[in-house]
Amino acid sequence: MLEPTPFHAAVTGIGLVTPAGIGVEASWRTILAGRPTATVDHALEGMPVDFTCRVPGFDADALLGRRTAWRLDRYVHLALVAAREAIADAGLDPSSWDGSRVGVVMGNALGGVATFAAQHETLLTDGAGKVSSLLIPMMGVNMVAGYLAIDCGALGPNLVTTTACASATTAIGTARDLLRSGRCDVVLAGGAEAGLSKPILAGFTRMGALSGRVDDPAAASRPFEQDRDGFVAAEGAGVLVLEREEHAVARGARIRARVSGYGASADAHHATAPDPSGAGVEAAIRSALDDAGLAPSDVDHVNAHGTSTRPGDAVEAQVLRRLFPDGPAVTSVKGVTGHSLGAAGAIEAACTVLSIEDGLVPPTANLDTPDPELDIDVVHTAPRAVAVAAATSNSFGFGGQNAVLVLTAA
Template identity: 80%
Template sequence: MTLGRCEAAVTGIGLVTPGGIGVLESWKAILAGRPTATVDPELAGMPIDFTCRVPGFDADELLGRRTAWRLDRYVHLALVAAREAIEDSGLDPKEWDSGRVGVVMGNALGGVRTFEEQHNTLLREGAGRVSSLLIPMMGINMVAGYIAIDCGAQGPNMVTTTACASATTAIGTARELIRTGRCDIVIAGGAEAGLTRPVLAGFTRMGALSGRVQDPAAASRPFDGDRDGFVAAEGAGVLVLERMDHAQARRAHVRARLIGYGASADAHHVTAPDPTGDGVAKAIRMALHDAGIEPREVDHVNAHGTSTRLNDAAEARALRRIFSDGPSVTSVKGVTGHPLGAAGAIEAASTVLAIEQGRVPPTANLDRLDPDIDLDVVSGASRRQRISAAISNSFGFGGQNAVLVMAAA
């Protein structure tokens, strides 16, 4: 069977980021280019002791204590973002056809905080004291299950795990469910809350993290000549996607259109990207072909832009090869840090907002563009720009690449 091109309407977005809880606060921080990295008390004594955490997040207050106590933090973040996205869409879960509503979420690490806590309980007090909720709290798949339980979505339900591309893979997969006619509505995005001592120790030993312990706020600096690694973060982003005719029939406010998706593998190295950027270029070309547009029609790129030496360079090579006309480029990770499996969803939501408002956020901490990066990277302040089409890039360990194409409504 040959499937035609498909536009999915983006009718709702929800965000929980280091910039703040909710779309308004998160976008305000991103537009201002305000870095959020700060010393993390939970990492006291560690070689790298700073992260980007969601500020003032009280799960008991936001979800209710009876719900919050049995969920890992990564699900806490996801549920708050999902509820905001559904409310923003104007959909009423009591009225929708639940069998036609799917959930696809991205996540890389699962409930590592719960696992660490229960492992410590096992060592201190023995197996009989380990929580009976350990498995449902730590399972990577459970975030999609809990969202479905929360809103009564009985359609396809899954979690995609492609490292730091997980959320973008999830959103692309959600669009495929709409394209094939399996769903009318899909709640899609990603969530991550892996800021534990073992996880940060692992990233530190890999040499992946910035070492700017004397100046954490300046540590995440995508595309800057002095970048030295990413800053680990947490967060969640959720989009409500609908069949276009479904959204139009209920006169929904369509914030943007998701018109293309592409994915590829570098097949190069476990953690390092292919320095040629070939895998990235393949995913971008696939996404543009899927969208039915030419590179010259892309006005803006929300880059993966992690602030690592190798990743930023490889992405820049791929972008320059494809987009000779030079669309504006930004990375929100200068503000948010790198929330791993949630990154793609936060960035997809940021792309929607940039299209909707005609404002490209600046790349925080970009003081001196790496001379080897020949891109129009927005820095200093947000830029007013009419955006008809934009792409959002995500790449992960294992060489997994995923790209979305968004367009104005």
């Protein structure tokens, strides 16, 4: 039997809106500097954990126009700004493309929970007659993909993947499958999340998932650190423009990197805790490498899920030790950005593209004393120069949902 030929989806554009900055340049500069973004969140006043990583200075009215902004939830605001940057970066013109060949696949975990929380309060205080008629289209998990399509005239397949914190990575893998099938020439793929509301933070706090460093928020997100105690909740959006390589080459596009493999698995173990054996994580990574036609020894860099929780980081490190004995350079950008749930995988895939392009792996912020039990090569203190020909970008979510991308140099 002939081995299948690996399929490479060309990454021709990226867009970012993160706590590290609005736009790719601002975000990447802060991430390379290893500057944490967690700070006290005044919207959470009175909560036991009152700090998050929010996008700084984000003005939806100024960026999107008030007429557009008022009828959309914040998670869609972030996605639209990131998508517009990605499309422009790819050199595409939506006014002239064949929209029937353009798809949208976005990841999201929570939907418009801020809108829901606000309208629930309206219901309780003012009655049902005062609830906004826009509640349903503002809060729906699927609406981010729909609104992106409306914004740019993408008439092809349109969907949202929701696999908790793996949602955006699942979206990018699904987008690649659409290109491989020939159904699309271009797919906008990524994720968006803006769930920093009191009910959501209360739920995570009750679970014991969040860091409790209320006296030093900036130091709270510390992936792979010896004294890590939980993640910092964040918001953000990342969008990649993926194309069939022949389509990108035919129009003379700059190919920034390639998505060459995708793997997914389920732990089938526990609702919120990772399988301590790491079997599902390992299966997803091996599946992605097999899909790309690569061996573990080909991997130069791992952009880890690395949330700063004790069990999550330990399981991921255990798998990386087993799979990659040569010790690729590992980083977690969540030390800077916090954990943006359904958007995290897209932000991290974009960072992996930038690492491939720039030959730089960003440092893991707040990693002062690496946990000696983890025993992996985590980049910290400063960026490291690494010639990255192939990298994995890992994402794992509640429900035991694992998704991994292999990205390679163009």
